Amino acid sequence: MTDTQARKPTGTVWDVETDVIVAGAGCAGLAAALGAIERGAETLILERTGGWGGASAQSGGLLYLGGGTTLQQACGVNDSPEAMAAFLRAATGPGPNIEKIDIYCDRSVDHFDWLVSCGVPFKAELYDEPGWEPSGDQGLMYCGGENAYPFNTLSEPAPRGHVPQMTGKRTGVKGGGWMLVHHLAKMAGLRGSSINYDSSIERLVVDDSGIVTGVIARRYGTEQAIRARRGVVLATGGFVFNDDMLSEHAPHLLGRLKLGTDGDDGRSIRLAQGLGAAVARMSSAEAAISVDPRLLVRGLLVDGTGQRFINEDSYPGRIGQKAMTEHDGEIFLLLDEAGYDEDAARSFGLGLSWVGADAAELEAEMELPKGVLQATVDVFNSHAEAFGTDPAFHKDPKWVRPLSGPIGAIDLRLGEMTFATFTLGGLDTTIDGEVRHVDGHLIEGLYAAGRTTSGIPATGYVSGTSLGDATFFGRRAGAAAGLR
Ligand SMILES: Cc1cc2nc3c(=O)[nH]c(=O)nc-3n(C[C@H](O)[C@H](O)[C@H](O)COP(=O)(O)OP(=O)(O)OC[C@H]3O[C@@H](n4cnc5c(N)ncnc54)[C@H](O)[C@@H]3O)c2cc1C
Known part of the structure; x- marks a missing residue:
């Protein structure tokens, strides 16, 4: 048995029990924890490093949201869920994830309001120049080529890059994304989520009928068996730091600049594959030109x-x-x-x-x-x-x-340096974060979110769709696990 296969330790004695385990304290994991708590579930986050953040905290913080958010309205921008969906269907193809795009666009206004309710600040000012990020603390910008050919011929262009307000940004180190996760982590703590740092998930535990019932985590060199009464949400990022996985799935990324943290080693993807999980679009990647x-x-x-x-x-x-x-x-x-x-x-x-x-x-x-x-x-x-x-x-x-x-x-x-990359492929999940088995059934008790999954940024990438997708579907995954 390899370490990527799930196993039930014989005579398991659980060291810890909770309702929902969330692996990873980036934006997807924190949103999942909040989603689970909103459903009344006791929640424990396991984070392999000594603090929350992950790649999310290094990021520029752009969240691709629209359809008429209060921020867009305050900046005098007209938008509709239909225009947003038409753009995302075209820009994230070939092979866009229509089901995810449609619900994401329909509920984008609510998702923005939810982020604000978690304390994430946005300044109502449009940054109207081409760029990766606003030069200052402006809150809204074009970030996906909506106003350029061919997309400007498909639907009404609108700026949809929503950026948490932050001064003193350090690009690539501590950007608007830090402000996003800072508030999500603070809110998760305030609402009662526990978090174990220096705690890395090593294996998934399944019962005799194949239901995921917990994880084996390693903390300070010691293994802990942690039971999840309702579900486990995998949100440990992508696999750009795993050259073996890149060789197999996305060899064009080898030797390119990697964006993220060394936690992007694909462990969760491999753990779920050990249970027969399906993966999607594993060769897809962001390739930001520097x-x-x-x-x-x-x-x-x-x-x-x-x-x-x-x-x-x-x-x-x-x-x-x-x-x-x-x-x-x-x-x-x-x-x-x-x-x-x-x-x-x-x-x-x-x-x-x-x-x-x-x-x-x-x-x-x-x-x-x-x-x-x-x-x-x-x-x-x-x-x-x-x-x-x-x-x-x-x-x-x-x-x-x-x-x-x-x-x-x-x-x-x-x-x-020319191409800064991170992976977009990952576990094949439903709009509620349930992980699909290769034979089509759902793996009971197992959920995933963020760059551990294939989501809105399917093949084509648009700035803001990673954090947007990770927080939106992360919250839904946590809620679904919390309700089980
Ligand atoms: C410089 C930079 C700028 C970017 N700008 C943007 C942007 O503006 N907009 C956008 O949408 N995207 C942007 N991205 C991409 C985006 O940041 C990531 O794709 C996104 O943050 C992924 O979120 P996540 O929650 O899935 O993963 P992460 O934020 O990486 O969180 C995963 C967490 O899981 C932990 N972990 C890993 N393995 C384990 C384990 N075995 N057990 C427990 N915990 C584990 C990690 O330590 C980490 O804390 C940028 C990325 C970078 C690096």
């Missing part, structure tokens, strides 16, 4: 053949996914002097690797196939000069202007 979007929109992105492949005002996660999976990560950003100078400070330290007096000279410097880059720039410039449009890739006219004078190229192939 260039400031304000610089991207001012240039032309080309691949290793010197051809454009996307509108540069797309959501940068979409650009990253396309570049990584369809162009082997071979991409360059062309800028003329005006574009570079306008935003050089925002180049994240990325300098120009080549400069040419014109596209022909640049192409030779870069050793690209003769004539291709030249044609790319000529076609773009001819339409930009004549009509101010980009008929090939539909970049918004506000960013369309011909490249003139010397042209430089930033080499975006450089190192592992």
Whole structure:
């Protein structure tokens, strides 16, 4: 028997008993604990590190919410659940999770109100520039390319990135996500959840009929058998820090920058698979391109053949996914002097690797196939000069202007930093977090949420859908376990 298989210790004597066990104190686990408590369940959170937070606390804090939240209304934004669903169905495909998207959009306004009721603060101010996060403590922004082609042709674009208000952010270390989990953890404690730190789940316990009845956790080197009278919720994050799992399911992520914590080792996924759990979309991943979007929109992105492949005002996660999976990560950003100078400070330290007096000279410097880059720039410039449009890739006219004078190229192939990744695939769950068995039945007593599961960010990623999905379906998973 391997450690990923569930087993019932012979003659189990439970060290601890509770109604609902939640594994992981990131945003999914904390929301699950709150959901279980709301159903009157005694709840114990097990967290392998010495504090709450996980990747959620490192994150920018964007929650993809909409349909007319009070924050959107306060910022004068019109939105509807239908427009939000139309966008998410398109942007999170191919193979979007329609069932999850529909309930998520229908109840998004309530979910925002619930987060506010947990104490999470949001400032009613719109940040209206392209970017990964607001530059200050603004509470609302576009964060998924809603206002860029092709999505602006599908439904009314609306800013849906809801960002907890926080000053003194440190990007990637302590962002708006810290504020989110700070309040969820505080509320879970106030409402009576217990939490054991330095407590890692090692195995699942099942009874003779296959119902999950508890876990074996390791705390300070000692094993504890903990009984869950109603259910176990797995919320220990994804698997980007497990190279064996990446090799098997998402080899294109190997060698890329990993976003998250070393707790993203896929343990919960493997534990559930040991019981026959089904997984979904295991090759899907966020691939954030590490260039400031304000610089991207001012240039032309080309691949290793010197051809454009996307509108540069797309959501940068979409650009990253396309570049990584369809162009082997071979991409360059062309800028003329005006574009570079306008935003050089925002180049994240990325300098120009080549400069040419014109596209022909640049192409030779870069050793690209003769004539291709030249044609790319000529076609773009001819339409930009004549009509101010980009008929090939539909970049918004506000960013369309011909490249003139010397042209430089930033080499975006450089190192592992270009694509910052985390996994999106995971356990196949219902809208109530129940874990499906490969044969289609539900594994009784077992629930999961957050990046341990495949959710709203199915294949395509949109900023804010991870925290949004994790808190929304985390709360539902906890509630379902609490009611069992
Ligand atoms: C720099 C950065 C910026 C990001 N920005 C955004 C953003 O703005 N919007 C967005 O939606 N997403 C963002 N993300 C992604 C998002 O943060 C994560 O996908 C999300 O937080 C996952 O939440 P989770 O609760 O599933 O996992 P986590 O928050 O990672 O929580 C999992 C918890 O489980 C614990 N754990 C692990 N193994 C065990 C075990 N065996 N036993 C017990 N506990 C265990 C971990 O220690 C951790 O505390 C960002 C990520 C990073 C790193």
